[in-house]
Amino acid sequence: MTAVPEWMRPPRPEGWYADDLDRIPEAPRHTELIDGALVFMMSPQRAWHGRLVTALVLSLTEQAPAGIEVEREMTIRLDERNRPEPDLIATTAPYAANRTFYTPDTILLVVEVVSPESAHRDRTVKLRKYAEAGIANYWRVEEEDESPVVHTYELDGPTRSYAPTGVHRHELCSPTPFAIKLDLDRLVPGRRS
Template identity: 75%
Template sequence: MSRSTPGVHADDLDHLREMPRHTEVIDGTLVFRSLPQRAWHSRLVTALQRALAEQAPPGTEIEREITIRLDDWNRPEPDVLATTAPYDPDTTFFTADTVSLVVEVVSPESAHRDRNVKLRKYAEAGIANYWRVEDEDTSPAVHAYELDEPTRSYVPTAIHRHELHTTKPFAITLDLDRLVPRGRR
């Protein structure tokens, strides 16, 4: 970390020892998950990863909780992503040019970052599609965005409740109500 500019460089993340899981670099600052994750969040992330992996075309990998190196000072960790990078068991990050979809499942402690900071940063890095998943009374609502290339900003394309049908970044159909199965009572 001996650079003339203060802060944590994106590449430093691989060399920092004893960091908690899910550590990100946002604007040169380390960001840690401060609260334990809710079961709803965990189940939804797992279900989304599985459902997207089943529908992904050849050459597209679906990963969870791996960082994306956006630039020298930003390496966020989305909940789920779609990438064209070939599988490598030693990969610790992807580059923005290989990522076609980023999914962030909003939790109370990440709400500002997911709704504002990451929305802007992923767009500026050129990632074509962003989904922000909100908990609406334990049902997922997917707020979908698509990149407007000339402005390098996202435009909202839909809010999906109950079902999601899209062709971007590939053909995807999801029964959102079935993604988070209710526990046995």
């Protein structure tokens, strides 16, 4: 057995805190904090995932009204023990070159593109955590025959839980968090027809 690197040892018995992520330069890219535990992306990213995230960022940026920024792969500081990194967010926070995270009060939409490694977290853990943090809209994107299928959710404020609003194949039209129209079949160039 090999020894665990020193930087992977939690700094306190109860684990890690959200602000600790900014003080671990050795941590791999895409490190998240869930319930005080570091979560790493261990398997290589698939081309389908990367192309889809890029296409969504470009499409949503093009459609976003003034004052809404679309970012990819930035963490959200949900609370002191949770700082997940969604694939994409739409936020009202202005661009800041040195920003390392966003806060839930500035997030309009979170998008997670499901990978085999992240499936459980994206379908259950993050769904619950984003809702509890008060984020108004959540999209979970699944792959079906190399095409994206988008499961959309909207926050029910009083219960702080998400209500499903649709399962979208081929096209997605939504008035929230802003007017969005996506041709889902064209989001992944190079896929089989």
